[in-house]
Amino acid sequence: MNSIAGEMKEFTTEEEALQAWDIMKQLRTNLTRDEYLQLFEEMKKEGYRLFAFLAEGKTAxxxxxxxxxxxxxxxxxxxxxxxxxxxxRSRGYGEALLEYLHNMAEELDCRTVALTSGLQRKEAHRFYEQKMGYNITSYSFKKYLAEE
Known part of the structure; x- marks a missing residue:
């Protein structure tokens, strides 16, 4: 990977998580800002960590x-x-961020890095397989339960 100008940062506070909201909502279109913040706090308790690649003066x-x-x-x-x-997109920021996670996983003695991707996200699939070296190893199934 070529060196991409920018900075990696872990977002740990609600204020920092809000800096990621405008980008996160592009992926998680079902969430409101308040739901996002509530889930962020709950997920942190379960070990979730939020990282950002900062470039061109903003969160990329x-x-x-x-x-x-x-x-x-x-x-x-x-x-x-x-x-x-x-x-x-297409400036190497996602690649840099994922490479950072790969390195972090190695430092934490993880055996693999895993993820799921929506069936409709064909460009993302090409990115993971062709550029980042991921393999498709399984299908992911989900059963929706009654509404709350």
Whole structure:
């Protein structure tokens, strides 16, 4: 990967999480700002960490991840969210952020980095497979339960 001008930062406070909101809502279109902030606080208690790549004087890309352990991947880093601002794509910011997470996972002695991606996100799939070296290893199933 070429060196991309910018800075990596972990967002830990509500104020910092708000700096990521305009980008995160491009991926998580179902969330309101208040829901996002509430979930951010809940997820932090479960080990979720929010990272940002800052470039050109603003937040260019964000990613949320947490270390998890299970029977099939052992200790791994799961990337819940990865999105580059729609106006700043194809400049290497998402790649830089994901490489940062790969390095962090290695430092934390994780065996793999895993993520899911919506079926409709064909460009993201090409990015993960062709540019970042990911393999498609399974299908992800979801059953919606009764509304609250």
């Amino acid at each position: 890309a964000v990613a949320g991840a947490a270390v998890r352990t299970n029977f099939y991947d052992g200790k791994h880093l799961f990337v819940f969210d990865l999105v580059t601002d729609v106006n700043m």
